Amino acid sequence: MKKILSISLIALSAFAYNLAPAQLKTIDITKTYSGDTYAKEQVMVSTRLMGYIKKINVEEGDVVKKGELLFEVDPSDIYSMINQARAGVLQAQNAVLMAELAYADAKKDYDRFSNLYKQGSISKRDFDKMTLNMKMRKSQVEMAKAMLAQAKAGLEQALSQQKYAKVYSPIDGVVIRKLANVGDMSLPGHPVVILANLNSVQARAFVKAEDVKLIKKGQDAEVYISALDEKVPAQVSSIILSGDMATHSYLVKFKFLQENKDILPGMYAKIRVKIGSKKEVVVPYDALTSRGGIIGVFVDNNGKAEFRPVKILSQDGNNVAVTNVQAGEEVVVLPPANMTDSTPLN
Template identity: 30%
Template sequence: MKIILYSLLLLSVITTSCSSDDKNVTNSEKPIQVTVNQSNSNSQGAFANASGKLVAKNSVNVSTRMMGYITGLRAEVGQNVSAGQLLVSINSTDIQAKGGQANAQISQAQANFNSAKKDYERFSNLFKSQSASQKELDDMRSRYEMAKAGLEAAQAMKSEVNAQYKYTNITAPISGVITAKYAEQGDMASPGMPILTIESPSNLQAQVLVSEQNITLVKQGMPVKITLKSTNEEVGGTVAEISKSSANTGGQYLVKINVANSKNLLSGMFVNVQFPFKNSGKTNQDFQESVMIPKSALVEQGQLTGIYTISSSNTAILRWVKTGKTFGDQVEILSGLNADEPYIVSAQGRLYNGAKITK
């Protein structure tokens, strides 16, 4: 019995000692120095986001109006070309044959015209001296006019053949870069079938689709922010064109935006566009003011994303949030953090849920 009492007394002393030590450790823990910021929304009001891609403002498909085999194709994808540079040659045997026929018809029509003209002039003089009748003069005039019309028809046919010659040697209509090649040397070219695509990379546009709730707020000339999805690089832009119909775009409206600085950008890059809407004093139920915070403030654990906020007792509280689109080094918070609510940007130590902090 004495042994049992002694064991209980010893256990009580150890427990008390441990509790006292834990309490001293907890009380002696130094607060972690942190940098605090406040979440903010667009100071001008709300904004809407739209996704799309960059396209060349000047883009043309090179094709031909005649059918024939491609005998020469002096173009490769990525090649820089100048306006007027020869790119494609098409077999012109048929056109050459038609050209020979047109020349023969012109020679024949010219001979008929010369003969009819001389006869008409001769009978005009005879009629003046009353050596020819009015009917004979009228017949010569009709023959002369028919010969003249025949010569003009033959010359028009020759002009048509010459016009077709232009489509046997196709030149670049604009200066730019070849971005697509649809045929190879030896292929059959057909009228209207594209052979090459040339784009001018100096002028790029962002094309995005905007919902019907926000399209009425988008105005021509409106400045916007364009963020490249691949690099998070941010460039400026200006709304250039706004489609007034969504019949062919799935209920959304196509908006074209001129890119301010597209020197190092490429056609086809995917982008996010931010349209700022000034606050009119009325609550718009179609969109909300999005909260923006630095990406460096986010904490990722597995598939969850959170951010440390501050409790009333100056402790760090890990709160899970739902993120939206990224704009440069800023990320959109869709839920989990209110506007003007403080959060921890950085800390001089390892943060954890419930850690004491000091600003």
């Protein structure tokens, strides 16, 4: 047994361990918050017509392109309006024709009476009556033409309403709410669907009251979208200083610095915000190990391993900031599972 133990000690002493010095570095201080993505811009799509909804082409959650047909309103009422407007135009045209004929007759009578008056064949009273009649007929022509113009404008308006029977998406977006169904009455100004603009997607999170003072507009952040397994750079865009009375937290919004069409409203997000920096002792991440359920590192203490329990403060790439280790001390990188205190390192 003594011979086996001696061989094991010789093997351990002969093993070459990789040591790395602990370094004092300036590291970022970050806070991580749970949040989600949302659309900053929403569009409530309605129709200008009153009528029954004939067809709806989208459901909640559908992604739509600008110009895509969303829904249709039954145009029967519009056709009725158009027919009435056309009948009004015909009636006005007939009125103009009748007024112009009456004016033409009055003008002939006026010309004839004018010659007779000059010859002294009729009295001034009779001539004035004829003059008044001509002027009245002329004003009736002008009135009839004005009514015709009004009727034509009504027809143009009725015809223009046809295009509002089909409602198209004004933006690239996603349908977040459908507020009506086929057969429902559509009213002007009442939204049928609500779209979220996919080009305006941002992230948001509720921040504890004690952290609000640490966050400023324009501050750098990183948003991790778990559904996409992607980290996206962002900045604080706004801080809503009206807190939630129940949770004593404040809403902070973040804008993405890179365009990503795959990010949709409603995705879960973990948002890491840089709130400052400070100097800390860092060691390689691979120096971390566990003994008896305690996280620590092995430090070179005069050529022998010494296990030091540590607290991890933060991670910076392949390094971690820890406590209980001094800058300049050397730690064992990738310590073997059988390493213990006093294991020779030389």
